[in-house]
Amino acid sequence: MKEALGHEGVDPGAGSDAGWRYGLEEIERLFRDAPAPVAWLMGPRHEYRFANDAYLRLVGNRHIVGAPVAQVLPELAEQGFVQRLDQVYASGQAFVGNEVPVHFSGRGDDPARDRIVDFVFQPVRDDQQRTVGIFIQATDVTQRVAAQAALRESEGKFRAITNSIDQMIWSTLPDGYHDYYNDRWYEYTGVPHGSTDGAGWNDIFHPDDQKRAWAVWRHSLGTGEPYHIEYRLRHRSGNYRWVLGRAQPVRDEQGRIVRWFGTCTDIQDIVDAREVLSRSREELERQVELRTQQLLQAEEKLRMAHKMEAIGQLTGGIAHDFNNMLQGIVGALDVIRRLHQTGRPDTIPRFVEMAMSSAQRAAAMTHRLLAFARQQPLAPQRVDLNALVQGLRELVRRTTGESITLELDLPRESWPTRCDPNELESAILNLAINARDAMPEGGRLVLRTANVTLPRTQLGPNDFLEAGDFVKLTVSDTGSGMPQDVIDRAFDPFFTTKPIGQGTGLGLSMVYGFARQSGGFATIESRPGEGTSVSLLLPRHEGPDGQRPLVQPVPEITRARGETIVVVEDDEVVRTLAAETLAALGYRVHAAADGPEGARLLNELGAVDLLLTDIGLPGGLSGKQLADAARATRPQLKVILITGYAQEATDADLLGQRFDLLRKPVLIDVLLRKVQDVMKAQ
Template sequence: MMGNQSFARLFQASPAPFLVLKPDAPRFTIIEVNEAYLAATMRTREDVVGLGIFEAYPDNPDDPAIAGVRTLRASIEHVLASKQPDTLPGLKYDVARPDGTFEERWWSPVNSPVLDENGEVEAIIHNANDVTEQYRAEKALRENEARLRFMNELDEALRSSGDAVAAMSAAAQLLGRRLGASRTAYAAVDVDSDAFIIHRDYTAPGIASSAGTYSLDLFGPRAAVDMRGGQTLVIRDVAGELALGEGRETFQSIGIDAIVCCPLVSGGRLAAMMAVHQDTPRDWRADEISLVEAVVERCWAHVERVSAESRLRESEAKYHAVANSVDQMIWLTRPDGFHDYYNDRWYEFTGAPYGSTDGEAWNGLFHPDDQERSWALWQHCLKTGEPYHIEYRLRHRSGQYRWVIGRAQCVRDQNGQIARWYGSCTDIHDLKMAEEQLRELNETLEHRVFERTAELEQAHEALRQSQKMEAVGQLTGGIAHDFNNLLAGISGSLDMMQTRLQQGRVGDLDRYMVGAQGAAKRASALTHRLLAFSRRQTLDPKPTDVNRLVAGMEDLIRRTVGPQIAVETVAKAGLWSALVDPNQLENALLNLCINARDAMPNGGSITIETANRWLDDRAARERDLPPGQYLSMCVSDNGTGMSPDIIERAFDPFFTTKPIGVGTGLGLSMIYGFARQSGGQVRIYSEVGNGTMVCVYLPRHHEEEVCEPEVVPTLPRVDSRGKTVLVVDDEPLVRMLVVDAVEDLGFSTIEAGDGPQALKVLRSDAFVDLLITDVGLPNGMNGRQVADAARELRANLKVLFVTGYAENAVLSHGHLDPGMQVVTKPFDMTVLSNRIQGMFDD
């Protein structure tokens, strides 16, 4: 039979899987197979030809329920006996893979006999079409239909449930029966105690209920993590998957050997759980797990919807109750402006029958003169969504028209579309009438108010002038007192020197000269304090490391405050730099420490602390500073403290709480002036009996301090031959002293009394090597203007400014051009001479 080559080629080329069996029951040896069959069964010719069909294709040993070999053998034996073809409509017959594992397959086999000339079975042709995908599609369709029927049944049960517990209990019963579970339970979670409560559950016959209260943590970390993380918990074998101490005991104590538990998470918190229990290990399929999750999702959506509807009904009831409890008329409209709700006040005011003003009928209750404008505005608001706000006259139930104010605001949905309009009407008729009366009254009152305001302004101006004169009187009185003492010492010393010269007793002159010079120096110090308070002292600002400055002052401060006072410094690491006059900052620090010492007559402690400060808008306003970066230097004590009224006056010049003869009352005034002139601020924080803290705030400077070598105070004399100095000062005595000092150094001098005279000299051919000029000059030019003009004429001319105080604007706020310096009156003549020599040396 098989010798026919044409048939053999046709057999091998057929796309249908065929093999030929020898009728040697029960072996049924494979004597031929085509390529389609080999491909379908993942075999080669050598694997199967010569073997019995059931040797080549055995049953799947891992599926004890499979009956592939038995069913196929019965069909082949039937063909052999009946000599008729036999068709099997659907046969599960798994096929072994090359690696020995089995792949699920479904076949539609047809077994046909081949008879010889005697009518006996010569061979059996086995044709097996693979219908696995068709079977799976049909099975999925059946399962999907069953699932849809189940979900419809679930929806019906949910619709008939009145609350969340009833809905979940109904769902648990349906789900338990569908899956053939031992138990199905719904649990509500108490978010405060992290416990969950099972009110009732579905149980199969013979299974105990799990109703009760449980702690989630007792079920082990795996269950707790999955539930709180919103993940479905799947355990197929509690004993095999959970060790002792990991929740196994709790699961088994309530008869759970396998579980699928799906959490319900609301607002990021675990709110409830739905669990399916099995009292024996169970290999949960993916479709079973997904069904549990789908049921939970459907149930939770139902619960949320029912809760939302309940909340909406409750909210509407509350709204109506509130709307009917207020005095205003309340109304609502649809997005198109159709009025569909009025509260009771509307009907009480208008006397209209209930429902008669729905839609657009409300406009007929308006005064005829107000209808057109109110309707036009309402239509505009409906189109634009702008708030509705208008005053109009509305017909009262009495038949009279009363003024009301109408307001309405739209509410938009999540897409920005208008969902509703909420409006109100308020009776303002009495108010309008009162306003009219008030306007009439105001016409007569305006003139009286104007007159009274003028009187008050005059009184305030008089009070301000009085306060100003009181401050000036206190300031001038203090200055006069101190300067009279100093002038008395200077004048008396000069008188005695004159008397001794007339007497020829020159031996006593030094004593009087020293006394006069001492008084002059004290007068200079007092002047500097006054200038510091007025923020017009001469400063020499430099980038300064305040921590280093405080450390350098620490020994001096300890000696000054004495052994009864403990001094502690708290230096901020990485403290920012400040652009200040270090000498003035040292004086300020020493003054603050002396004040602290005087506040602790029985001893105590002083703390000096530095810090970096970021001042935002609020903090900067509290300190009267621009917002930005500052560093602070604070001096604290645990002394007697200060009352609010003392703090308020602490910066006033000559104000002091110390005994007569102790202090000048200018210390804090000087510190305040220095801080403000440096761009900073001073603040006092104190309570009576609880000590005081004074903080100096200075702006951050972005350049670090440069440590300069100590300068020897005396300079070698320079060669003065051929050098000429132009001296400009309007005070003849001062000009004379400066000229004498310059000429004592061997320089030539030219004098000028003001700026114009100086410019004549500078425009001439006269040699000028140094310009010494007073800052405050008469006749239209100050010293800075003279210097600038001189630099235009002589670019490299050196300039030394001499001034009684440094006008910041004139001297560019302390920033001078190269070759310019400042010396402040009164000055020691030796200091002036050294400064002049130093400038020529440079």
């Protein structure tokens, strides 16, 4: 105790006798350097007699020893923790809290913080078994809870992608054990979920096809060759129908197969068409009129089968990258659990950062996929392209390195464009990184803008670019260049010429998707040994200036004043995180799981300051429809829509009706700042 006197660690109290002094010295010796937050309260007023360094860091390094909890940490009293201490002290029964949100108010230079904590309040008794104090042990689990939520979200997105495809999709372990089927498989076959795992799938093959199917599958497993077979599969109707089965192996950096991904396509109509074509010419001529329509439909199915093969390869690429990211999250969480169990928490933050990094990479992967599909939410505005490029000069220079000379050619007369400036910056950096990789020995990188006027242009079989004025941004390098066969596939998703692990093949496809979604397009010009030029053509903006600064000041998150918020979100985890975080900040929060329940809350409540709703909701009433209905009776109601899918709302809808938009996944800090900004706006 002598060492503890005079610092924030312990206070034995003026009336302590030798016995208690010895006890406190023992407690300090055991718990002073403990990695977990530990504190000791005495008396019914819960005065701090001991708090180790970890506990002081948790509460914001305040001077607390010798004072009651309610005095030095009044925010804990406001959140009910002192009342809970009173109950433990009076009853003598311990209390355990798991993943409890705690808000710590700021003091001086220490900002306010919201944490999630596991803790125990353990009563301390004297020789007569009377409660004389409370022992506190806590664990800050904020990052663990966030990482677990990100993992669940990533897994949900992967399943959503596979279940959004019309084809039957399946996956196996390297040894061929089937452990995943998408919803289309169960809808088609009508079998219970899980009943075809392992080798159970062979039972729904036609008996005459089972031996052959097993032989082909074993051959693929043994050689690593792609799986390709036609066989009869039992349909939910009880009839056997011909299907086309295909599968591709996914390999790791060493070339070892880590998983198989496959598809099944119903080709019954194609098989029927083959039988017709095999008949004699005379019979075919007699039936040609009857069968013409069926043949046309069969040809369409055949084209679809080839298209689905490409989708199967796309799914395999997505799954490979997502599995790598999920492995990073799961592996880091497992290490964190082991470190916690063995009492070695010092290195836990590093593994938490690894898990968060993998989760953010998964979110970025989803964003790039939406960009390729031209379905990511955009926030277009007037953009001075020359100013944006000038602002990126230093970032591009640092990214490309000193061996590459950066030149800007930005004519003053360049027109403004209308696009999402953040996505445009991302596209430019993607192109700069590609250029850097093409010039390992150094070279010259040029960013050039120009005004162009184009006639109506056909970009694809059913894809046209309307005539008009465009602003052209060209990123040129003096690198290795590309042959024509690489140029032809450069915008394809997951196509890359980089070694395994050094590129996802989504960079240029994302750039092209962004350009098309913005109303423009992208082109590539290149020759081997001479360099490459990638051009983005974005539509000219001819409206009023009205441009907001590209860099906005970051507002401080402040306590609310009891404003009422209605949160509508069908995902329970997302809904709970949003509601509890907002409530911890001082808002009065009412939560609903679908559109009709949200409408009922809005009808029952009095004044409502803000509606925070996902756009895609179950129950037959979308978030956009819910907001429109609420605005009908509350014209001044403030609305924030949350979406990860651009087709759920158009920019015109949002701007015209004064709706604000957040894109999933959104960090809690970003959500809180958005709510605060919207609340302050007039």
